[in-house]
Amino acid sequence: MEEDNSLQTFLAILTGIIIMVIMAVFIIAIVIVHRQRQIRNRHKIQIIKADFRNTILNAEKEIREQTLLYVSQELHDNIGQLLSLAKLVLNNPDPAAVFEGKKLINQIIKEVRSLSRSINKDYINEVKFEDFLQEELAKVQKSGFCEVSFEKEGLPVSFVEGDKKLVLIRMVQECLNNAIKHASPSLISIKLRNLGNKLFLCIEDNGEGFDMPTVSQGLGLRNMHSRIEAIGGNLEIDSVVGQGTRIKIELEHEE
């Protein structure tokens, strides 16, 4: 009888201990799995942050390169020409030519000021996004490449996150460059719509267009997608051969 009791007690204690050990293992397993997941997530976040920093650095570098290219073109094609013209005019002994020469020099001063503004490091940070778009379009038109149009709807755009503006500016430049280099359009238009914290941008040209399945695999377009994703936006490209290209950008931003 006593043996039976001892066995029952032993079994009761053993079952209790086994269940408690199972529960303890369950708790420890949860802690370990959670910790591993935490480490994995931290690693992922670090990679995303590094990608984002890389995107911003690249955008900055490319904007700088674009600006330098623009400055060199302006110095060569515009200011250089104006200076040569001023020299020719001022070589003329006619008193009216002096007046004409002064006018030319004033124009050169204006051009140089405008150029120096675009080289300024803080220019991108300070310029309003709408003004930037109009200036970029004005540059295209001034070069005589094609006609341009700009439409704006909704509230004025003011970016709290400077990085988003930087990337967006670089994307606009890239879209315009692509249109100029590859599409030969007669019209480039930009439509901007700001609904408070959501921004819609549409860059459209009526140029040659391209074959979507072939070109969409290219590095350039993939880069554009990864850039817009890095700032939490969405990019949609639609192109038809012979009809032109439409690039839609959708971005949430803080006002």
Place this chain on the structure above:
Amino acid sequence: MQGKAHLFIFFIVLYAFSFELYAYFLVEQGYKNVLIYNLFFVFGETLLILFYIKFLVETEKTKRIILYFIILFSLWAVINSIYFQSPDILFQHYTHLLGSLGVVVFSCTLMYRIFMVDRADEIPLLGIPHFWNIAAILLFYSGSFIYFGSLNITWALDSYYLTILASLNRVFAASLYLLLGFSYYSPLIFLQKSGGR
């Protein structure tokens, strides 16, 4: 919400301290304390723990299931008291079995859902007081489930074995209340170590 949970746990600790003290006082006076344990431990404390788990659960469906279980448990406690185990004569281990089974199952569910699925991952698990509370509840109730479940078998044992089992149970109960009491210091230890919040 955090403050409310803190107060609730503090209330549970105070509540357990009060009825244990009263039960001890009754024994010292030579009275039976089984009614006190049936009312305040088997029924009252299990209900409090179930409400605490319900409070922590985030999905409406699980909240509803816990509420149904609480109703079922209360009904079963009444039926058991009337027909099977009189609360002033016997320890109601039938009621306790159902209650602790519910606590163990819901604690496991909560552990899995709150800490593995729903929660954000920035905070270390050991820095969350509720984690310690639920872990302590789970360990205590899984042990006491067996202890009280096998009570009708062990009742016939000699006092030596019963004392061993009862002592083990007391150690687990003391660990539970200690953990409930100290769990709110865990953020101070584990969050500071990992850089704080």
